[in-house]
Amino acid sequence: MSRRLTGKVAIATHNAGKLAEMRELLAPFGIEAVSAGELGLPEPEETGTMFAENAAIKAKAAADATGLPAFADDSGLCVDALDGAPGIFSARWAGPTKDFTGAMARIFAELDRRGAAERRAHFVSALVLAWPDGHTELFEGRVFGELVAARGSAGFGYDPIFRPDGHERTFGEMTADEKHGVDWQKGAGLSHRARAFIDLSRACLAPAS
Template identity: 60%
Template sequence: MSGEGKEPQAIRKLAPGKLVIASHNPGKVREITALLSPYGVEPISAAELDLPEPEETGTTFVANAELKAMQAADLSGLPALADDSGLCVEALGGDPGIFSARWAGETKDFAVAMQRVEDAVRAKGPLAGRDAHFVCALALAWPDGHVEWFEGRVDGTLVWPPRGERGFGYDAIFLPNGGEQTFGEMDPDAKHAISHRADAFRQLVAAVF
């Protein structure tokens, strides 16, 4: 799903070498590094380069991913990959969505965020559904301003109480459709095979490597 209306051959390829991971979230950096490891890329996190975290002013996952990738590429002089992802709950009209990290507060406490989601769903009453999906938008930017983007999704349901110490963010309350373990219980390799981030990565790899 690279930029609207582009022919496939117009997609820019990514050469081997250094790539900035435009995230200060250690869990995300770890996952992205693992997904990139087969492709001759040397990932460096924005935190390692002491790059600032931009304010996420976009109204979509793609817009926020582009904003982060473009700033990191501009400041580092290197290609940069940014991810904007979140949990969308149908009963909450798609919330927390692009505000998924903000629901965790300034301390990024996702135990608080998961409780907020559960409380909000319960407040909708006993007939509220528990369908949810994760979205991941990836933006790959070059210092000259060129950007490619890709969006992935995985569907599932919310469970309560949280299950599993693996993963990060909302993983412990998300049960993917057809699965028996939450993302918080899954072995990382099993999660990488089906996650929203893996879906977006498959598209990115097919396009730019």
């Protein structure tokens, strides 16, 4: 059974882009958020083989360290013609300096090396809420599209090369609200993180009064 989340939550991330998106998503619910990066918490080793496993590792570590409910996202880009790579290794492809320009170039180099004309891909987001007593809840979202030449400087990570189905612009060309804003009346959002968050909010959050 799902638990209601109120008050304060630790966001288990050191990624400024993810932190900004998560805070915007949480804002309508009156949830105060503090990040693992702001608290100086170490990043746990992500030893999982799936997005959900790595999200749980991060959420549990933050919950244990802070004594607060903790909210973690593990997400990445899965390219069909690369057998789902970079997948859970999406951040690692960017290396310790977070060079996503190089990571995007690597994707196209790998596609060329394989002689792959197919450019279908999708983003996955696994969101886990963990409580200090060990209770966890998982929510997942996906958005499908295709890879194109890099366009736009908004967003972060692989956003400039991903054009979601039904749209002419890449995530890198969209505003934050266009990418992950939620239409609460319709219960709809575009990004993988927004879609996962909609399910999380229905189960665990109530709008601020």
